[in-house]
């Protein structure tokens with residue numbers, strides 16, 4: 636799950652085909668298009684002899700067959716997940732069963748049945764064989780992947796840096812077509828902004844997001860994403876200053892003119908995430924359903 640804008644025009648890409656993006660990277664589009672996934676989740680295959688699969692995607696047989704085809708009998712060293720939304724990690728287990736490869740990467744989330752984390756967007760069955768901490772590396776013949784902790788979209792989100800090509804697999808932290816949904820309580824805007832700052836400070840040459848095309852000027856793109864979030868924060872503060880205490884649905888209606896009705900709920904979650912961040916910085920306070928500004 637990811638974002639909240641209408642899909643932009645995009646070059647046609649078939650699902651089930653491994654498209655080569657670089658000497659070490661191929662991409663396979665899953666057949667799960669939606670207002671939250673754009674054309675679908677993109678799984679990446681890294682390597683030429685030893686291989687890794689990043690974000691195996693939804694547990695759908697045609698997508699599994701496409702990955703098995705791309706692996707083509709080579710040794711699969713690892714199945715890596717950036718995070719555990721249902722469009723990213725459920726195929727990990729199927730692929731592990733078919734290949735014997737270990738599931739390595741982000742931590743599972745502690746989902747409770749009654750708590751707010753029992754979110755339909757999360758994959759409750761994700762069970763990694765090994766969790767990568769920030770900075771930990773995994774290597775196969777010809778490639779090295781480094782885990783970069785990037786909490787915010789989810790608390791367990793990792794990006795993976797491919798050292799040999801200066802590439803960063805950004806999962807849903809930075810996407811190629813829209814902004815990411817940050818949905819509390821697991822999504823955290825304070826963490827998200829810090830994780831964007833972290834990318835701005837890096838020297839990656841390209842981002843490969845799980846949704847949307849490769850991003851060729853990554854630091855500039857990450858700075859633009861930070862600017863977009865600051866713009867939203869400024870909108871919220873101005874609305875509260877001008878019109879006094881307001882509810883989140885009021886704010887969404889004022890901030891997201893012409894939004895696809897299917898995305899109004901997600902927009903409300905992002906506004907809530909900004910408000911919680913602002914509350915933490917003593918800029919706003921909440922009373923019942925209404926939020927007001929502290930000046």
Ligand SMILES: [Zn+2]
Nearest residue numbers: 636637720807
């Ligand atoms: Zn996601």
